[in-house]
Amino acid sequence: MNEHLEQLSPQPLWHHFRTLCNTPRPSGHEAELVALLERWADARGLAHDRDAHGNLRLRKPATPGHERAPGVILQGHLDMVAQANAEHPHDFTRDPIETHVADGWLHARHTTLGADNGLGVAAALAILEDDSLTHGPLEALFTLEEETSMGGALNLAEGWLEGQVLLNLDSEDRGEVFIGCAGGADVVVEAALPTAPLAEHEVALRLSLTGLVGGHSGIDIHRGRGNANRLLVRVLRSLEAFDARLVDYHGGTLRNALPREAFATLVLPADEAAAASERVAALQQELRGELAGVDDGLTLTLHPLMSPPAQALNAHASRMLVAALHAAPCGVERMSPEVEGVVETSNNLGVVGLEDGRFHLCALVRSLRDSATRDIADRFRALFELIGAKTRVENAYPGWTPASDSPLLARFCRLHRQQLGGDPAVKVIHAGLECGILAGKYPGMQMISFGPLIRGAHSPDERVELESVEEFWSLLRALVEDLAEGS
Template identity: 70%
Template sequence: MNDHLLTLAPEPVWRHFRTLCNTPRPSGHEAQLVEVLERWADEKGLAHDRDSYGNLRIRRAASPGRESVPGIVLQGHLDMVTQANADHPHDFLNDPLETYVENGWLYARGTTLGADNGLGVAAALAILEADDIETGPVEALFTLEEETSLQGALSLDEDWLEGRYLLNLDSEDRGEVYIGCAGGADVVVDADLPMRGCDDEEVMRQIALTGLVGGHSGADIHKELGNANQLLVRALRALGELEIRLVDYRGGTLRNALPREAFATIAIDEHHLPALELRLAEQQALYREELAGVDDNVTLTVAPAATSCEEAEALTDTATQLLVAALHAAPYGVERMSVEVPGVVETSNNLGVVSLENGRFHLCALVRSLRDSATQNLADRFAALFGLIGAQTRVENAYPGWTPSADSTLLTRFRRLHQELIGEDPAVEVIHAGLECGIIGGKYPQLEMISFGPVIRGAHSPTERTELASVEEFWKVLKALVADIGSGKAA
């Protein structure tokens, strides 16, 4: 499968990426890939081990005479976001991805591509086997469950890694190098809400909001893309005069992906059905006007529900009103831009996953910030808001940010090589996303770190794609950087 990847350049990177595309690797299900990589390491005579959580390390010994050169850690995560279009069923636990090239870009048919962070992993594997460069000691660290919880990095053993420089290969733009990132936390809200049976004249309908682009909840949060949960709740709020009652709700699948679709089942007096259709049509027209140029295909539809009033209950009138009001008032999107780093988002929130089933309400939002205090403050606002409807809020999977260091010798070396090879100085950036560098740096404060990678667009959505030419540039710079550090010469 995906044999066409073997015809692309650079061949070593695409050969390893083909292995990743052919090996299922959702978060929490990386075991098969770990075993594949361990067998490959054995074939190449490379040492490998796992830490207590299961993170994988593969080591390349120093070239003769380079044993005293400071070591390098190449770092990436093995898991990928698993998103598929509704009309493209895909079993991410068993099926390989189906990739194709179009106009100089690589895509996966109907699903996420897994270039995030598969290309970084593939490049690290290619460095481990490269026989045309001399290096000091090289460790490739492959972490688990980055996309869902960062738990691999959070659980990383201390006193395990030996290198001095860490190259995180999980960035997504040509000509940029990252030296800092946001921290974050999951805000989880749960509540049991009262329900009652249907009135005689009530019928059930399902309202669907679909057609959004989606994207990365950090890197794309400032692009004013639509959020399916926020938009559907806004539509429900606009139906208030029709006295609807919520039966169930599901919107979004991952807290770190902008939700592309959301669905709500409502109970409504059948006499209000014509007004319901009219209101939704008006709301759709409004959304398309507001989102023109970023989410032109936003669509609101209504259809008979799969269940009937005889088979299910709905929230009480008051519970519906309070829940819709709380969700409508919930923070989402960019909260504040950074003053210290102009043009960078400081604090944001993604209203990522919302569900209601049999009266059980659940919400998981991902709060990010360059300031840990701002992360806590936004989480507390959720607790204050949803506490008004009797919900319980907790904060999980909190992780620190990565404080920028603009004068590191590693950055100096990277900028020099980038100028020599690409012909221009790279832009030095801070990213509003949860790179693992902050967590790893907290455990290994001696590490100097940078993050860079090829061009990836639409990460965390089925439009994910990578520019082939940028992969060649990425490989050229990475290979030169590893060799330059391995030379033992000053930056």
């Protein structure tokens, strides 16, 4: 599978990326890949070990004569986001990713590509394999579960890594280098809500919202794209005028991906069904108008169910739940006053579910300020306590404080000028790079993050620009060699 990747340049990097595409690796299912990489390291005489959480480290001694150079850690995460188009059956725990090239970009067919962070991992492996490269002591750190919980970085052993410089290879913009990132936390809400039987005059309908672009809940949240959960709740709120009661709800699949689809079953009086259908058609046009030019594929449908359910939320519980969801924070909360054009605080209503009266929500709050993350979480708690729900905060991780005077950054900028003829843009990103967590565990370590140009991450539109991968590889090799000459 994916033989055509072997023909792309730089070939060593794409060879390893082919292996990653052919090896299933959704979050929580990285074991097969870890074992494969350990066998690969054994075949090349590279030392390897794991910490207690299962994070993998590969090590290569310095080129003779460069043993005193600062140790360099090449860092990425092994897992990928598992998203497929609804009409495309794909088992991310068993099926390889099928790739193709179009107009200078590499795409996957109907699924996420895994360039985030497969290209960073592939680049690190290619560096370890390159015996023509002059380098100091090298470590490759591959973490687990970055996309779902940051679990690998959060549980990384302290005092385990030996290097003084860390190159995070998990950025997605050509010509940019990142020196800071947002922290974040998952906000989980759960409740058991009362139900009541259907009345004789009630009919059941299936409400669907599909066709949104989706994307990364940090990088893309300011682009004005639709959030399927936010929009479908808005529709449900409007349908309350027809005495609609909610039966079930399923929206979004990952807390860090902008939801592209959401579905609900509802019941309402039979004599209101025609008017409800007209309202849904009008709302489709209204929402399409609001999203025009940004998210043009929205489709909203309402269809009768032939087999009605036995129960729905009672009228009060349904109205209270829809009201709470309608009022919940969603999207950009505040732009940074310090860093122009960067989102300071946001929230993504990532996963919402209701089944048999059991309600579950998982939102991802991000902020450059940990205090703002705590405040959004507390607002969720205050809001959903009104309907008797319990709220908890999980997987909190700190932000990465920028260090604009870093010698490592100065070195990278000099090499960028030499290689590409201009300065890189120095950036802070509204996404959860693992650097924030790693910097807390290794406070003296210098860090930067850079990578090739990736678009549509966390969605089936994910793609990477081939030319940018060549630039990324050239810069990485140059930086490793330059660091071998000492500080």
